[in-house]
Amino acid sequence: MKLKDSLYKIESQHDGVFDILMLDGHPVYEGHFPGEPITPGVLSLAIVRECASMLADKELRYSAVKNCRFAAMIRPAEKLTLTITHTPIDDGSQIAAEITDREGNLRLQLEATLTDSLN
Amino acid sequence: MTTDDITSLIPQRPPILMVDRFSYEVDSLCHSELTLKEDNMFLHNGSMVPEGLLEHIAQTAAAHIGYRRKMAGEEVNLGFIGDIKRCTMGKRMPTVGQTVMTTMRVVSQVGNITMVSAESTSNGVTLIECRMKLAN
DSSP states (O other), rough: OOOOOOEEEEEEEEEEEEEEEEEOOOGGGGGGSTOOOOOOOHHHHHHHHHHHHHHHTSOOEEEEEEEEEOOOOTTTEEEEEEEEEEEEHHHHHHHHEEETTOOOEEEEEEEEEESOOOO | EESSOGGGGGOOOOOOOOSSSSEEETTTTTEEEEEETTTTTTTTTTTOOOHHHHHHHHHHHHHHHHHHHTTTOOOOOOOOOEEEEEEEEOOOBBTTTTTEEEEEEEEETTTTTTEEEEEETTTEEEEEEEEEEEEO
């Protein structure tokens, strides 16, 4: 599973702030939902994971989600800003992340732990 | 009630159909299963990323909501995750061919807001535990 450049594109990136464009045409939209494309909430979590892995410069996966609030839906072709604050821990990262639209409206708020000790 | 026709209860379709079987026990309890196939979109290096388990749990909750709506003579509608809380994932994630078995309890159901608590296991090993709030 790799979503960068198929589900979303990173237009710019600096200090944990990612300007993201949601792309049209990812196969997931055939099933979520037929005739009404809406980005599955869990794929927003996957986008945060992929970007957090870039920041940590290693492949991370979730080990705990303390709190994740889906404040509003995300749809293809939207322009969003993802802000990640990450603190390295023994076997991964602790992160706080927010996705907002370019007007600053909150879409997703997340506190989670990611690990680099994979299967 | 056990159904093999999960698509009569939830609006999700391939490639993001993440429940194979669903069984409704009572209003506050249900079970579901997913056998991981090679073409599952949440596979990464041969095992499932935890986001796939979260989607499986969300769709289990959606099936529970869909079942209740169907029994009430209402149409199945779109549902969305409102929040995820107190979620922990195990060290090992399921691999192709393994079956994920989920037990879900409905903590509260007020209007169109449903709160659930779920645990998924595979071969008796806990994969994920979490609380989720859904709106439909």
